[in-house]
Amino acid sequence: MSLKSFFAIPFAKIATRNVYKWANKPHKTQEKVFKNLIKIGKKTAFGKDHDFKNISNYQDFKNRVKVQDYEGLRAYVDRIVAGESDVLWEGKPLYFAKTSGTTSGAKYIPITKASMPTHIKAARNALLFYIAEKNDASFVDGKMIFLQGSPVLQDKNGIKLGRLSGIVAHYVPQYLLKNRLPSWKTNCIEDWDTKVNAIVEETINEDMSVISGIPSWVQMYFEKLIEKTGKKISEIFPNFNFFIYGGVNFEPYKNKFETLIGKKIDYIELYPASEGFIAYQDSQKAKGMLLQLDSGIFYEFIPASEFFDENPTRISLKDVKVGINYVIILNTTAGLWGYNIGDTVEFTSTKPYRIKVTGRIKHFISAFGEHVIGKEVEKALNDAIQGTDINISEFTVAPQVNPKSGLPYHEWFIEFENEPKKLEEFALKVDTSMQEQNIYYFDLIEGKILRPLVIRKVKKGGFHAYMKSIGKFGGQNKIPQLSDNRKIADVLENFLVD
Structure with a gap:
């Protein structure tokens, strides 16, 4: 020593x-x-x-x-x-x-x-x-x-x-x-x-x-x-x-x-x-x-479910509750005032105050009113791989609003290192977890507005190739894990397993 x-x-x-x-x-x-x-x-x-x-x-x-x-x-x-x-x-x-x-x-x-x-x-x-x-x-x-x-x-x-x-x-x-x-x-x-x-x-x-x-x-x-x-x-x-x-x-x-x-x-x-x-x-x-x-940061919080309302609730630390998804607002000694950095967090404890990051307020899917957030897709994927040898390199999710046939669906682009033997069964596990977490998504599936999610396999190295193609290949750039549009998804179509 x-x-x-x-x-x-x-x-x-x-x-x-x-x-x-x-x-x-x-x-x-x-x-x-x-x-x-x-x-x-x-x-x-x-x-x-x-x-x-x-x-x-x-x-x-x-x-x-x-x-x-x-x-x-x-x-x-x-x-x-x-x-x-x-x-x-x-x-x-x-x-x-x-x-x-x-x-x-x-x-x-x-x-x-x-x-x-x-x-x-x-x-x-x-x-x-x-x-x-x-x-x-x-x-x-x-x-x-x-x-x-x-x-x-x-x-x-x-x-x-x-x-x-x-x-x-x-x-x-x-x-x-x-x-x-x-x-x-x-x-x-x-x-x-x-x-x-x-x-x-x-x-x-x-x-x-x-x-x-x-x-x-x-x-x-x-x-x-x-x-x-x-x-x-x-x-x-x-x-x-x-x-x-x-x-x-x-x-x-x-x-x-x-x-x-x-x-x-x-x-x-x-x-x-x-x-x-x-x-x-x-x-x-x-x-x-x-x-x-x-x-040097004074924190404020807005319930994510209210963030886009005309007059959302805006609170300081003393009024937060465990388990609520909040947009975090900063006031700092760098001169940022009422500043929304775009992240959502959830408190895991109030003695002391501990948080986990749940996603980005702009990164969500609500093409059909389902209000799916980052925390939900991450948990669904984690639920499906628990107890298996499935390994995932990268993923992102987008809505498919205008499919060539059938009902619309959520499209999951996943780059597997070790892929599931039966992709349909894996997709069903992910979809079941999504329905259990999100009542709006459940209702849309039950009401035949959406069909269960579809997984597209991305080639190994495909996400890196995608980042290169958009000029964002580097250690500080991250791929959004979900989005409310097809901007990422449409480009990823070029990097799928044939």
């Missing part, structure tokens, strides 16, 4: 105790964050335009600040991009995290001097919680890899611009730099295929202990390693015992991962976003991720 791993255990226990101090005082913590946001926000152009000086409580805030997405704040962001100070937050941002939007084109999400440290601290604390719970920090002596975007940053009127993961790469603690892979040179490679091949070469003979990234892209890395060596990941990296991920529900991918790895391992789920680091898994035993209440 090195000195680094020896001292990591007591440090982790102190850090986790400090986290639970605010986690056990959730409403007081959020009230403190709210007051600080308003105090600083009133000095900004946004605060002056929205009468922050007369806000003394949450109701005052709701009366003055509407819920909005990037387009709602775009006029203010454009002023910051043009070089103006004190627009959404005091001074100028340190960075813009560049993301792609469906309606806005490129989005420039500000990261400020106040918000940047919360991204780093939350990621660090996720590892410290794991160390404290396991009473083991031996992994810090091995090599660690974080599959991420290029750390090369551009300049936008004096403000650095890049992907969030590339920005964060500049903040790796000094004590981890010797353990961190890939090399800076490899990390700067833009072409994803070339980059993963280079990462394979750099890591194949190393003692990898921690691997992190979006599951579908880490899976690609694992497959290339196996193709090159003919060995399982656990044979290549015998000290690799846990995987860190975020961005998607991991359950549908878990069977495939454990087959590639060759043994069961632990998992740490993170919920980072360009807009703020929202939550992380604080226990291997409890469900959900600990909501970050002291990270």
Whole structure:
């Protein structure tokens, strides 16, 4: 055991105790964050335009600040991009995290001097919680890899611009730099295929202990390693015992991962976003991720079932309930106000407040009034593969409103690693789970408005080929797991098994 791993255990226990101090005082913590946001926000152009000086409580805030997405704040962001100070937050941002939007084109999400440290601290604390719970920090002596975007940053009127993961790469603690892979040179490679091949070469003979990234892209890395060596990941990296991920529900991918790895391992789920680091898994035993209440974010929630109503219910943390699907709204020290990031979450616990991500409010299917959401399709797929050797690489779901014959249906595009022996029986299991979860879907099937779902087999590598075809092949891009239109489905028709 090195000195680094020896001292990591007591440090982790102190850090986790400090986290639970605010986690056990959730409403007081959020009230403190709210007051600080308003105090600083009133000095900004946004605060002056929205009468922050007369806000003394949450109701005052709701009366003055509407819920909005990037387009709602775009006029203010454009002023910051043009070089103006004190627009959404005091001074100028340190960075813009560049993301792609469906309606806005490129989005420039500000990261400020106040918000940047919360991204780093939350990621660090996720590892410290794991160390404290396991009473083991031996992994810090091995090599660690974080599959991420290029750390090369551009300049936008004096403000650095890049992907969030590339920005964060500049903040790796000094004590981890010797353990961190890939090399800076490899990390700067833009072409994803070339980059993963280079990462394979750099890591194949190393003692990898921690691997992190979006599951579908880490899976690609694992497959290339196996193709090159003919060995399982656990044979290549015998000290690799846990995987860190975020961005998607991991359950549908878990069977495939454990087959590639060759043994069961632990998992740490993170919920980072360009807009703020929202939550992380604080226990291997409890469900959900600990909501970050002291990270400069004041949270609001709107029941997803009401979100598109004219006057939806809008509540703070103290009024949320376990098991309700909410759209999460952020107010942050980066100057995002009433900001809808588009995600839906569900509380798994209120003591402390833990959440799980259930999908995207724009990613749903309701072509016939069925209101199907991401959580339901993920659970249906997971129900169908439980207890089997079926492995799934990737999937997405879309409505087929105008079939060539017969009733309309939901069309599931699935890339199998190990496919079911009887596809029709597998489809029936998935459909049964959907009907059990969603009464609207059940009624439409029973009423002969829809017929049971249909599964289309995508060729191996088909989803990667699809992402390449639309110019979004890379570690930070994810395929929506369901959509209310045929935009993705129609292109995927070109990548089906004949």
